[in-house]
Amino acid sequence: MAGLVQRNPRFSKLNDDDVRYFEGILGAKNVVQDEDKLVAANIDWMHKYKGSSRLLLQPKTTEQVSQILKYCDSRSLAVVPQGGNTGLVGGSVPVFDEVIVSLSSMNKIISFDKVSGILVCEAGCILENIISFLDNEGFIMPLDLGAKGSCQIGGNVSTNAGGLRLVRYGSLHGNVLGVEAVLANGTVLDMLKTLRKDNTGYDLKHLFIGSEGSLGIVTKVSILTPPKLSSVNVAFLACKDYSSCQKLLQEAKRKLGEILSAFEFLDGQSMNLVLNHLEGARNPLPTLHDYYVLIETTGSDESSDKQKLEAFLLGSMENELISDGVLAQDINQASSFWHLREGISEALMRAGAVYKYDLSIPVEQMYNLVEEMRSRLGNTANVIGYGHLGDSNLHLNISTPQYDDKILSQIEPFVYEWTSKHRGSISAEHGVGLMKANEIFYSKSGETVQLMASIKNLLDPNHILNPYKVLPRSLIS
Amino acid sequence: MAGLVQRNPRFSKLNDDDVRYFEGILGAKNVVQDEDKLVAANIDWMHKYKGSSRLLLQPKTTEQVSQILKYCDSRSLAVVPQGGNTGLVGGSVPVFDEVIVSLSSMNKIISFDKVSGILVCEAGCILENIISFLDNEGFIMPLDLGAKGSCQIGGNVSTNAGGLRLVRYGSLHGNVLGVEAVLANGTVLDMLKTLRKDNTGYDLKHLFIGSEGSLGIVTKVSILTPPKLSSVNVAFLACKDYSSCQKLLQEAKRKLGEILSAFEFLDGQSMNLVLNHLEGARNPLPTLHDYYVLIETTGSDESSDKQKLEAFLLGSMENELISDGVLAQDINQASSFWHLREGISEALMRAGAVYKYDLSIPVEQMYNLVEEMRSRLGNTANVIGYGHLGDSNLHLNISTPQYDDKILSQIEPFVYEWTSKHRGSISAEHGVGLMKANEIFYSKSGETVQLMASIKNLLDPNHILNPYKVLPRSLIS
Numbered sequence: 001m002a003g004l005v006q007r008n009p010r011f012s013k014l015n016d017d018d019v020r021y022f023e024g025i026l027g028a029k030n031v032v033q034d035e036d037k038l039v040a041a042n043i044d045w046m047h048k049y050k051g052s053s054r055l056l057l058q059p060k061t062t063e064q065v066s067q068i069l070k071y072c073d074s075r076s077l078a079v080v081p082q083g084g085n086t087g088l089v090g091g092s093v094p095v096f097d098e099v100i101v102s103l104s105s106m107n108k109i110i111s112f113d114k115v116s117g118i119l120v121c122e123a124g125c126i127l128e129n130i131i132s133f134l135d136n137e138g139f140i141m142p143l144d145l146g147a148k149g150s151c152q153i154g155g156n157v158s159t160n161a162g163g164l165r166l167v168r169y170g171s172l173h174g175n176v177l178g179v180e181a182v183l184a185n186g187t188v189l190d191m192l193k194t195l196r197k198d199n200t201g202y203d204l205k206h207l208f209i210g211s212e213g214s215l216g217i218v219t220k221v222s223i224l225t226p227p228k229l230s231s232v233n234v235a236f237l238a239c240k241d242y243s244s245c246q247k248l249l250q251e252a253k254r255k256l257g258e259i260l261s262a263f264e265f266l267d268g269q270s271m272n273l274v275l276n277h278l279e280g281a282r283n284p285l286p287t288l289h290d291y292y293v294l295i296e297t298t299g300s301d302e303s304s305d306k307q308k309l310e311a312f313l314l315g316s317m318e319n320e321l322i323s324d325g326v327l328a329q330d331i332n333q334a335s336s337f338w339h340l341r342e343g344i345s346e347a348l349m350r351a352g353a354v355y356k357y358d359l360s361i362p363v364e365q366m367y368n369l370v371e372e373m374r375s376r377l378g379n380t381a382n383v384i385g386y387g388h389l390g391d392s393n394l395h396l397n398i399s400t401p402q403y404d405d406k407i408l409s410q411i412e413p414f415v416y417e418w419t420s421k422h423r424g425s426i427s428a429e430h431g432v433g434l435m436k437a438n439e440i441f442y443s444k445s446g447e448t449v450q451l452m453a454s455i456k457n458l459l460d461p462n463h464i465l466n467p468y469k470v471l472p473r474s475l476i477s
Numbered sequence: 478m479a480g481l482v483q484r485n486p487r488f489s490k491l492n493d494d495d496v497r498y499f500e501g502i503l504g505a506k507n508v509v510q511d512e513d514k515l516v517a518a519n520i521d522w523m524h525k526y527k528g529s530s531r532l533l534l535q536p537k538t539t540e541q542v543s544q545i546l547k548y549c550d551s552r553s554l555a556v557v558p559q560g561g562n563t564g565l566v567g568g569s570v571p572v573f574d575e576v577i578v579s580l581s582s583m584n585k586i587i588s589f590d591k592v593s594g595i596l597v598c599e600a601g602c603i604l605e606n607i608i609s610f611l612d613n614e615g616f617i618m619p620l621d622l623g624a625k626g627s628c629q630i631g632g633n634v635s636t637n638a639g640g641l642r643l644v645r646y647g648s649l650h651g652n653v654l655g656v657e658a659v660l661a662n663g664t665v666l667d668m669l670k671t672l673r674k675d676n677t678g679y680d681l682k683h684l685f686i687g688s689e690g691s692l693g694i695v696t697k698v699s700i701l702t703p704p705k706l707s708s709v710n711v712a713f714l715a716c717k718d719y720s721s722c723q724k725l726l727q728e729a730k731r732k733l734g735e736i737l738s739a740f741e742f743l744d745g746q747s748m749n750l751v752l753n754h755l756e757g758a759r760n761p762l763p764t765l766h767d768y769y770v771l772i773e774t775t776g777s778d779e780s781s782d783k784q785k786l787e788a789f790l791l792g793s794m795e796n797e798l799i800s801d802g803v804l805a806q807d808i809n810q811a812s813s814f815w816h817l818r819e820g821i822s823e824a825l826m827r828a829g830a831v832y833k834y835d836l837s838i839p840v841e842q843m844y845n846l847v848e849e850m851r852s853r854l855g856n857t858a859n860v861i862g863y864g865h866l867g868d869s870n871l872h873l874n875i876s877t878p879q880y881d882d883k884i885l886s887q888i889e890p891f892v893y894e895w896t897s898k899h900r901g902s903i904s905a906e907h908g909v910g911l912m913k914a915n916e917i918f919y920s921k922s923g924e925t926v927q928l929m930a931s932i933k934n935l936l937d938p939n940h941i942l943n944p945y946k947v948l949p950r951s952l953i954s
Contacts, residue, residue: 006781082491115727115840116869155831160676171674172507173683174651183639190922194870197648199637200909200920201947202929206683208649210676231735250592257706257777258735300734304781338535360672363592391673392593425675432677443677445667452938470678 004436005468007096007276014055014097018075022057025067030105030390032056043101044093045086045147046349046356047365048403049434051094053080058105062180062188062219068101068385069217069464070186078467083155084126086147088356089433091212092155103154106219109133111194118177118194120222123154139225142169146342154218160210162429164342167390168298169226172209178240179205180220184460190328194222207455212431231302232261233309234317237316237325238289245291248321249363249389252295255312259305262296263390264341264475267370270386273399277347281340281404284326284333293389294341305423344386346372351382355398355408357415360425366394373398376414381407393428416442432470440472449475482911482945484573488555491532491574495552499534502544507582516576520572521855522563522624523826523833525880526911528571530557535582539657539665539696545578546941547663549553553835554841555944560632561603563624565833566910568689569632572945580628580631583696586610588671592735594841595654597699600631614639618700619646623819631695637687639906641819644867645738646703646774649686656682657697671699684808684932687909690937691943708779709738711811713883714802715766716791719844722768724864725798726840732789736782739773740867743816744847747863750876751817754824758817761803761810770866771818782833812819822864825874832875832885834892837902843871846895870905893919917949924954 022031032038033055042051059065072079085092094100103124110120115140121130127148131141134373143156145163155161157179160172169175178193191205208218241246245265252260267275268290274281299305309327316322328334348354361369369386373396377383380400387395396415400407416426420442427436427443440449453475456463463476509515510532525643529656536542549556555575562569572579580601587597594616598607608618620633622640633639634656637649646652655670668682685730696944716722722742729737743751745767751758776782780797786804793799805811825831838846847862850873854860864872873892878886893903897919904913904920917926930952933940940953 004712043503113839115723117730162674162676166674170647170651173680174647187924189924189928191925194839194900195902195905197643197837197865197870197905198640198920199639199904199906200902200913200917201926202692202932203650203686203690204925204932206680209680213680227730227734246592253594253704255777257704258775259777287492298735300732301734301781301785304778304785308778308781347926356780360591361638362671388674393674397478407547423671425670425677426671427676428672428674429676440497443675447664447666448681449678450946451666451681454935455679455681455932458931 005095005381005473008467010076010080011467012076014099016079016434019055021071022068024056025064026059028386030058030060032058041082041102042093044090046088046354047331049090049093053094053100054097058102060105062182065101065182065219066186066451067218069182069184072099072464073184073186073462076208076462076464078464080466081158081217083158084147084150086151087155087249088358088430089427091159091431091433091437091466091469095434098467101217103152103219110220112137115269116226117225118222119225120192120194120220121153122220123152123218125153127151127153127156127310134225135228138228140228141225142175143172147343153221157209157221158211158213159431160429161255162388162391162393164262164264164388166388167263175204175224176205176209176221177224178222179208179218180373181208181216181218183216184462184465185298189216192222196224202328210349210431212433212466212470214456214470216465229298229300231299231305232334233297233306234328234337235295235309235313235325236284236337237293238285238297238323239291239293239321240323242291245293245389246322246363247296248293248316249403251316254414256297256308259299260295262294264294265389266292266341266344266386267384269382270344271340271386273351274347276341277350278343281343284337285324288324290394292342294337308436315351329404341386348399351399352401353399353403355411357396358428358430359394360386360392360428361394361419361422362424363392365422366392367396369415370396372418373411373415377407377410391428411438434469437469479547482572482950485555485944487553487676488944489553491554491576495554496532497547499545502541503534503536507535507537507731509535512823513733518559518562518579519570521567522662523831526567526570529574530571530577531574533577535579536578537582537925539659542578542659542694542696543663543665546661547574549664549941550661550939552940553941555941557943558635558694560601560629560635561624561627564632564636564910565730565835565907566904566912568636568908568943568946572834575944578903580629580696584796587697590671594702595699596702596922597669597671598630598695600629600695603632604628604630604633605855611702612705613791615705617705618702619652619738620649623822624646634686634695634698635690636908637906639865640867641739641741643865643867644740650683651680652701653698654701655687656685656691656695658685658695659940660693661939662696666693669689669697669699673701688907689910689943689947691933691947693942706775706777708782709811710777710783710815711805712772712786712802713814714760714770714772715762715800716770716798717800719768721798722770722866723840725770725793728793728798729789730845733774733785736774736776737772738775739771741771742866743769743818743821743863744861746788746859746861747821748817749863750757750828750859751820751824755820757926758820761814766800771814816864825876827880828876829879830876833874833887835907836871836873836896837869838871838896838899839901840866840869842899843869843954846871846892847873849895850888850892854884854887868905914946915949
């Protein structure tokens with residue numbers, strides 16, 4: 001991928017004085033030059049994007065992040081901020097020799113208020129650790145996703161991660177109450193409010209939610225967490241066609257209403273892939289089907305919730321929206337249903353090369369794209385469709401034995417043009433990164449992208465933060 | 478108030494050529510110069526802020542708004558955008574002779590998608606009309622507030638209005654999916670997406686949510702609306718002390734969980750005021766109390782919801798968190814409970830002069846401020862406390878026979894200092910407007926306010942949009 005991009009010659013090359021300076025700030029052991037240790041930070045999770053950074057910095061405090069950036073800005077050293085490095089669009093690895101600033105050592109929970117449910121923590125906290133912490137306190141994270149074991153909250157905020165609970169709790173723009181961020185020139189912006197409402201001036205924290213580290217480095221986050229509700233039910237269902245899945249969603253929104261907490265979709269091809277490539281995966285239904293839906297409800301009343309879900313399932317069987325289905329009898333069975341859905345990414349990785357697209361498309365049209373892609377590619381590739389149906393978010397994945405430019409040229413720009421024509425988004429939740437920086441116009445107007453570039457110039461005039469990414473290279477050079 | 482501000486001499490004065498130009502764009506009848514008609518647009522709802530504009534423009538299209546702004550920018554004519562003019566901080570009326578751009582004629586609903594619940598409409602739609610429209614379609618607005626009969630959705634978005642349902646549905650930053658806005662130079666930013674998820678670049682619509690018309694004029698809005706749920710219950714309760722109200726809130730969050738849709742608070746003084754000054758108000762309880770709470774639940778299952786609420790109320794009676802209470806038996810009784818809470822603003826208006834403060838303060842400390850203010854002012858004023866307890870939002874109101882600078886000097890800056898000391902916000906939902914432009918530092922750091930000013934300079938370099946407001950006058954001149 002980096003092959004299509006030129007290194008910006010305005011960036012300096014790292015020298016020994018730079019390294020000594022960083023050692024002075026961080027101590028020698030937090031300035032990593034060891035090549036073996038750099039390998040993992042230079043390459044993304046999918047092994048698709050690979051940089052050649054020679055330096056990984058591990059600050060422990062906001063003040064250190066500030067000193068690092070101030071120095072890099074003055075020296076024109078490019079920087080890539082890195083959290084758990086679980087991104088899917090090449091946003092979290094260097095493209096060339098950028099200095100990697102890892103937030104992993106800033107992993108403390110700072111405070112939790114049990115009255116309001118407001119958590120304040122450092123950016124490097126791993127999502128799963130936060131989830132466990134909150135679970136002990138009787139609360140839950142409004143965000144959950146397959147990569148929770150590695151991804152960090154700072155990266156989640158920086159990419160505006162969506163995930164499995166968005167249908168219930170909404171996006172991070174709604175749930176994040178405050179952010180502390182460091183600008184390219186080292187200025188620390190303290191916007192770390194712990195208030196549900198604060199209308200004093202422009203709400204600038206939103207600039208740092210979803211800007212993929214290109215406007216500043218998020219160092220701390222405050223987030224509103226809902227109380228944990230006692231009753232969780234999970235059903236795994238089969239539908240005879242896509243139209244039934246869609247009708248089932250509409251019914252679920254009405255009939256399950258306030259207790260619906262997830263509505264996930266996978267097609268028969270996704271299921272086959274998972275059954276073939278994911279350890280411990282097994283079909284909870286006696287036969288195979290073409291379409292599956294996972295429904296989760298979360299509420300405060302065990303008996304009435306279960307009754308409501310059962311009535312809904314019975315009604316949907318009678319209306320023939322569901323062909324078969326099973327309601328999890330215990331937490332282990334519920335986990336095994338979720339494992340099928342959450343494990344698709346991993347199964348794809350094991351199956352070979354994969355072209356991943358993360359699209360917002362109106363629910364009615366969503367599956368047409370999967371079918372068109374299938375007929376376009378014929379038997380050269382395995383096209384699978386799954387995703388967050390409740391949010392109109394399709395994960396279109398094309399699995400092939402190995403990467404092949406000929407296949408890529410059949411997929412792109414077709415997939416972007418199709419999405420744009422249907423007024424969708426070419427990135428629902430994965431972000432833009434390196435992968436789609438030049439494709440942003442498929443989803444945003446020229447004037448809007450121009451204003452993004454002006455804001456980039458204002459906040460990071462030397463463009464040292466996460467270069468080559470997010471914005472078209474014609475606008476930022 | 479304008480007495481403290483100087484008219485910025487860089488702004489031109491309106492001349493006949495300007496009027497002719499506007500008539501050419503809008504037609505003569507949409508260019509209002511009649512003094513009688515200008516009176517209402519020059520003065521705010523509370524009769525506290527009064528400008529002296531000689532021109533009110535009524536565009537019908539985004540293109541007309543664009544032409545107006547482009548012209549005003551080139552001529553250095555200052556502009557105040559105006560919706561329903563229900564603001565409480567002097568944000569929606571001219572300070573001097575600014576040209577008033579009213580959005581009232583842009584009041585069409587553009588589209589509504591019953592599958593996704595996404596509404597697209599023009600900025601001048603009155604909130605109550607949208608609520609009625611959605612009601613017919615089987616959906617509800619995630620936003621509701623006392624001023625709904627006059628306020629417009631564009632103004633709601635521009636001030637990031639909070640209101641009565643925020644505890645359930647969250648803020649407009651979470652619910653608004655798209656915005657169309659016109660910049661000072663006439664550029665139309667089309668960010669009118671109808672997607673629940675879209676991570677392509679910086680999410681700039683958030684700059685226009687809550688910036689009070691100082692960065693651009695919002696002309697269209699797209700918003701996610703939840704399905705209407707069939708079962709709504711309202712209880713009006715009395716508590717013996719503030720601490721019981723607070724504990725009741727914590728219990729309600731746990732026990733009512735996903736069906737809780739409002740948790741409102743008013744003290745005995747608020748109740749007295751309403752009973753004395755608001756038409757049709759009567760105490761639903763047999764005796765008077767010191768503290769009242771209104772709880773609303775909204776869910777999909779009549780019998781189980783009612784059962785749940787009744788069990789919660791019974792338990793709270795037994796625990797002595799509630800001293801008395803009544804559950805509305807029908808929609809008329811529910812409305813009469815809401816009338817008490819929503820009518821406080823109107824009752825205050827009828828009672829004389831009023832100093833209004835809208836504060837976010839951690840729930841534990843919130844009522845201390847009311848009590849401190851009461852002992853500070855003695856019997857010179859009637860201090861009342863009410864608000865959205867579920868969001869930690871206190872409306873502190875000080876009612877006096879007439880405005881009096883001596884009283885004001887006892888209130889301010891004390892109220893801001895107290896709020897700042899308790900890490901609160903000096904504007905939870907009303908915004909900054911003219912009233913608090915110089916007080917913003919009580920809630921935001923110097924670096925953050927400086928960045929706000931830089932963004933103002935970037936988007937509106939001649940500062941024609943809603944001048945003298947939102948940002949400190951020392952930074953914008």
